[in-house]
Amino acid sequence: MASEIVPYVWKRFSSLIFVQDTHRKVLRAAGVRKEVEKIAKNFKDILAVLPDAQAREMQEQKVRDWLDKVKNISYDMNDAFDEYSTLFLKLQIVGDEHPLVKKKVCFFFLAPRFFFAAVNLCHRSAVMIKKINENLDDIVNEKHDLSLNASESTEKQIQITSSSDLNEINSENEKEKILVSKLLGEGSSLISIMGMKEEGKTLVQSAYNNNEVIKNFSKRIWVNILGSEDKCSIKIEVSEGKPISVGYDVFNKTINQHIKDEKFLLVLNDMRIEDFYKLESVYFVIDGGIDGSKILIITSDERSDAFRIISDDIIMINELSGEENWSMFSKLAFSGRSIQECESLKEIGQKIVSRCLGLPLAIQIMGSMLRFKTSIQEWERILDNKVWTLEESKVGFLPVFFLSYYDLPSMVRLCFIYCAIFPKGYSMNKDKLIKLWMAQGYLGLEPNIEMEILGQRYFNHLVTRSFFQDFEKDDNGDITSCKINGLMHDFAKFLNRNECIEINDSAEEPSRNSVPDKVFHLMLMLKKSSSSVPNLNAKRLRTLFISCEDDYYHLDNDILQQLFGNLARVRALKFDVFVREIPTEIGKLIQLRYLDLSGQQIKKLPETLCQLYNLQSLDITWCDELEELPQAMGKLINLRHLINDYTYSLSYMPVGIGRLTHLRTLSEFIVSGAGNGTPDSKACCLESLKDLNRLRGKLVLRGLGNVRNVSEVVKMELKNKKILSGLGVLFDEDEEEQRINHDESLLKALQPPPNLEKLDIQFYRGSTFHSNWVMSLTSLRHLRLKFCINCKHLSPFGELHSLESLRIRKISSVKRVDDKFWGIESDGRSSSSSSSILFPKLKYLKFSDMKEWEEWDFKIIREGEEKECITFMPCLASLEINFCGKLKALPDDLLQRITLKKLELYGCPVLTQYFKKRIEEHWPKINQISTIKIDGEYVRGGPDH
Structure with missing residues (x-):
């Protein structure tokens, strides 16, 4: 779909060319002012006809082909902007390190290397602008041949959503409550869910992930019956980790290995009569488990008499009655409205509900969308929309899905489509998902709004519109993770037209040993025996997740070198396989913004990592063998999240951390201790935190007892980090008596912000916790004190x-x-x-x-x-x-x-x-x-x- 990427690229172009004065000067020096004006005109012409093209693309192949061309040139333009921005950023970083630049001397006269770099920037900018114009001319000319009608399009706004809205829209339905009670009760051991395939699966997924159900069973197993002659896929979601595939002949044996002496829940999804005869003996495996174990069968097979015979309990998933349809819809669509408003909208609402064909998900989606339409005219526009004329048999989805999707702001649509990279049933961590959206550039174009805050708004918007489900929440009731309904996941993959794919690397599939050039986001699943990776010479690849069915698979260094040489445009990289060493070639990934190395066995990161000037998020959580960070970390001036929890082998933070003023997350700051072999020239002190006033979440100060002078703690100016919500203070495990007074002085000098919500103090050697700032924490909700062996009195x-x-x-x-x-x-x-x-x-x-x-x-x-x-x-x-x-x-x-x-x-x-x-x-x-x-x-x- 092109209508998502075009407004995004236009915003980027406008921001670079018309808003930022520095870039205007570069383009003026390049002599391309008229070409820039022409690009702006062409872009506006394309934007004007997008709504008409969007309405016609499902019926007209020529329009669809034209939109594909628009999409491709938009992505190429975006890449060109990224290349230009990176060159400009590199010139700025190198210039900032030059002593004369700090004195505001023009960089053209500093040294030949600055002069030629600036000239190169101007030249490449001119080439970029002229090439874009040539391609846009062809697109605009073709537009006229298609007779596309221009219209005034306005970008939809995001509603600010409260937590109560999120809870209300995604409440449990009655059938889910019934199923959960059956799973937790002492009744039937074998339950069949019969009727509509996708709705039955959605119901079971919700119950399967219910917190009470998770607590009730020591083992949960989800089995997908693929329907082929000789294979079924068994997905085990507890301790065993990644899915495995077996044939019918060893199915029972494999299941028995997992359920023996366990209280288990076994789900058999998409069961047919043929599968029933092949797996008939599976119903006796329940004898291998503990009392209270359950088997759930999901089937839409019309020949279901056999299931009725063997099932102790049956739940029918049929189309809802008219009364049930209206009840579900009105609960969502009329929420918060007066009785008069509800009456005025009732007739239109009933007509809309009749077009949802009794599908509960469709009714939920439509009700969630209309909840935020305030006038009769808006409801009428939904009812009269041409999308209703789409034939489900041709496009594969009800018109409701398209209506709700196109009602989203274009940037939110991009964020939703991106989720198709994850497998069905994947639990998406909200914070990581937002960082991935950031890495793709979807969140950086709204003035005066932080990307993380905007990402939260986009996420909430998708929640209120029923695009996400199966939420997990923290102690505050905030969503931490979610999933996508299976049918909605299929819709997302349909929309991105194979831009997000999953490849299982297998010798049995030689035709899939390379990645299509049009793939943007890739989930690569390696086999145990993989000695190489598929050819990833995909020029447009922006996301790469590498995983393996074997939890102990190690990715060789030479494979990584091969990978990094072909990923010049990748924005997000995550390894779910073990990596022992990061090669220096990582410095070639100049567009990388998100790097997840969590849980890896690496001992050192190469200095070339610091050439990734665009890097926003670096996750090294649980890299417990990592001994040091690169010395040039200060060059990563766009770094916003350094997530380094549980990096126990790190003994200091490198000089330059204080330059990372964009940091929002710094999980741990390690204070270097005397005698640990770290030269003072390599380690930075607490004062380096002085200007990091955008830190949020929790900050842990590890090794605070190593501070030699209390004035270092004062110079940190912790009190100015006003949006910090959590603080961990870890002194040394050293029990020397002479450190008692020193630790008490350090604690008093900390002075964190008064709105702190969490405080954790460990290995403190003072005799009392009583400090004025501790008692002044009026917002403190969680307090932990640990290993404070000299304290004789509690405050x-x-x-x-x-x-x-x-x-x-x-x-x-x-x-x-x-x-x-x-x-x-x-x-x-x-x-x-x-x-x-x-x-x-x-x-x-x-x-x-x-x-x-x-x-x-x-x-x-x-x-x-x-x-x-x-x-x-x-x-x-x-x-x-x-x-x-x-x-x-x-x-x-x-x-x-x-x-x-x-x-x-x-x-x-x-x-x-x-x-x-x-x-x-x-x-x-x-x-x-x-x-x-x-x-x-x-x-x-x-x-x-």
């Missing part, structure tokens, strides 16, 4: 009014948790002048490895007494105490919290004995605690409570 954490979870581990010098912990003065009053509620929002409290802890006191002032009444922990839901061997008792008032639902004790012999002695006395007072677990055994309730 008044009860005064942290936003705190929701508190984890304290191995504070081994604490003998008594007293009133100071709660925030109570010696006279029994709250030490906080603003509130008499202590821990007002705390839901989760955990103590671990407190080997000296003996007493837990709480002097509560009750109602009716002369002094103020104090309320404490009114929201506490879970209390865990582990390996606190000397603790004698818990405060009775704490156990009697009405909200407390879970109590867990482990390795606390004195406390356990205390409970056993007084169990009859305590039991009636703690009826509200539904789950009690002591030393690994459930005394009350169980894992399902």
Whole structure:
């Protein structure tokens, strides 16, 4: 489809040529001003006829061919802009390193290399502009032959969507609730889902990924029956990892290997009568599993009597009744409207629903779209749209899909189509998906809006329009990952016309040993025996994901060298195979913006990596053998995300990190320690963080105890990083007594931003946590203290009014948790002048490895007494105490919290004995605690409570 890429390229062209003054000067020097004006005119002519061409492309081959040409030249223009921008950027970076440039001296007179580089830039710009014009002239001339009608097109706007909108649109349907209850119940062991193929699969997928279902089964297996004579594909989604393929003859044996002594859920998707006879014995495999195991059959086979005979339970997926159709549609489309509005739109809505042919997904998509159409005229335009005349038998999809798709803004359409690179059923991480959109340039053209924020808006927009499903969420209720409905995935692949493909490298498929030139995004699945990769000399390739069915497959260095020599235009590169070494040829990937090396066994990154001036995201998470980063990291001035969690072998950060002022993510900053063999000239200090004020998410300062002078911490100016939400402070594991005062001074000097939400302090050697800035964190929701062995007293954490979870581990010098912990003065009053509620929002409290802890006191002032009444922990839901061997008792008032639902004790012999002695006395007072677990055994309730 061309209508997505053309507006995008026009925006890029306008931004480069008409907005940025520096680029105008370069083009003026190149002498191509008139050619630029001609490109602008041609582009406007093409944009004007796009809506008409879009409406006619499904019926007219000539129009479709013309749009393909428009698309190809648009991509070529985009590549030309990237090449030009990279040359300009390289000249700027090299110039910034020259001492005279810093004095604002014109680079033409600095040195011959600057002069010739600038002349080369002007020359190549002129060639680029003239070539674009020649190609556009041909496209515009052909446009007239097709009699395309011009119209005034306006770009659709993104609605700002709230989290409540997201939850409402993607709520569970009734059939899913029924299926989930059957899977969790003790009834039928074999269930058949009969009727509409895609809707049956969608229903089972939603139930299959339900959090309660995941917890209920120790093993989940999804089997796709391909329908060929001798093969079926078995997809195992728990510990075994990637899918495997077997024949019918070894199917049962393979399944039995995975389900033996497991409580399993086995799904047989797209089952036919022929498969039933070949796999009949599969229904006896359930004997190999634990009680409660389930088999689910999905079938649309009309000859389904056999399934009715062998199934204990049947759920029919039929077309919805008229009443059910209208109920689903009106719930979405009329949400938030007045009764008068609903009445005025009812007649039009009923006509639209009748055209959805009873397909629940189609009704959901249409209802989600019309929800945001505010006037009768907008609804009428949807009803009268020519797209309804499309024949599903010719295009393969209902008109509803096209209507909803073309109603999206063009940039959001590009983002949706990109998702076709992932296999069906793939769980897409939201943050990584947004970074991939960034890498393709889909998010960088809106003025004054950060790409990450814009990506979140695009993502939410696709969610509200029902393009995504099967969401996983974090503790805040924010979506972290999602999937695409199978039918919607097919639609995305149809739209991109094989621009996104998946190739399984196999000797049995010699015709697929090379990648078509028109492929833009490729998922390459290697075999265990692969000694080479297919010919990736695809000139347009922009995304490459390499995976393998063998989790331990290593990609040889010579293969990587071969790859990197052919990927000059690639923007995103991800390895799901092991790589031992990154060759220097990676510097050739000059357009690379996203590089995912997470989990690799590399020890060093080449210096040529720093030639990737366009790089935005570098993920080295779990590269635990990586010993150092390249010294020239400061050249990566476009880097926005350096994700380096769990890189335990890194001992310092290279000089130049402070130049990366675009950084939004820096997972860990490692403070170099004296005597670790790192020269001071190679390692940067904390002060380098001074200007990195765009950091967000969580920042971990590892090795803070290595700081020699407290002034270094002050110069970091942590308080200016106002959008930072999490902070981890890891001192040294060194237990020297003389470091106590030093660590206390360092902690006081930190002064993080006051709106911090998460704080994690480890290996701190001070004697107290009490610091003014800790108690001033009014937005702090999660606090963890760990391995702080010298601390003898806990601070008044009860005064942290936003705190929701508190984890304290191995504070081994604490003998008594007293009133100071709660925030109570010696006279029994709250030490906080603003509130008499202590821990007002705390839901989760955990103590671990407190080997000296003996007493837990709480002097509560009750109602009716002369002094103020104090309320404490009114929201506490879970209390865990582990390996606190000397603790004698818990405060009775704490156990009697009405909200407390879970109590867990482990390795606390004195406390356990205390409970056993007084169990009859305590039991009636703690009826509200539904789950009690002591030393690994459930005394009350169980894992399902």
